[in-house]
């Protein structure tokens with residue numbers, strides 16, 4: 064039996080049992096493995112990790128562990144600037160786009176409502192999600208850690224909360240999106256960008272009260288859903304204010 068010492072930092076502790084959180088602990092192993100496999104066997108998907116130090120030096124995921132190694136594992140943390148070390152994540156995705164797993168329909172709608180590009184289908188398979196994520200450079204949002212442990216996955220995030228508003232805040236924090244929020248720019252139903260449309264063109268489709276009180280309208284060029292800044296819009300603005308204050 065061989066042993067190493069491990070310490071996980073910040074939100075990586077969310078994946079560990081209580082007794083292993085925020086402390087350096089001893090871990091025993093029989094067969095020599097890569098540091099990636101050892102870390103994932105403890106429950107932490109590699110997509111959550113940006114930096115691994117072994118005995119004070121940065122290593123990549125393929126590093127083969129040695130008896131007695133002292134391993135520190137750091138999360139993806141946008142504002143952490145450690146130069147001269149080997150970051151494990153490929154460059155952060157600019158203006159991030161997402162693909163959500165089948166359980167995240169409500170979060171998808173909230174993210175689209177705040178302007179973010181999110182693909183979602185309630186029957187996506189894991190293989191499709193991974194393929195689209197790689198082809199279109201979309202970060203995977205999921206409640207399933209298994210998919211994030213797949214070696215080919217490069218960008219992803221495991222949602223901690225099951226509550227949709229907390230999930231929205233998590234995503235905005237993790238991908239540093241606070242200043243990227245553009246409400247009322249994307250169709251909640253189908254992810255297409257909205258266009259302005261003049262009232263005269265759609266007046267026959269509007270409920271009479273809406274036609275009376277509103278003058279500014281948007282339409283989804285794809286599914287033809289019409290949007291206006293009614294009471295749902297006021298609610299959304301309040302939600303966005305809360306999210307900005309919380310994140």
Ligand SMILES: [Zn+2]
Nearest residue numbers: 250253283286
């Ligand atoms: Zn649409």
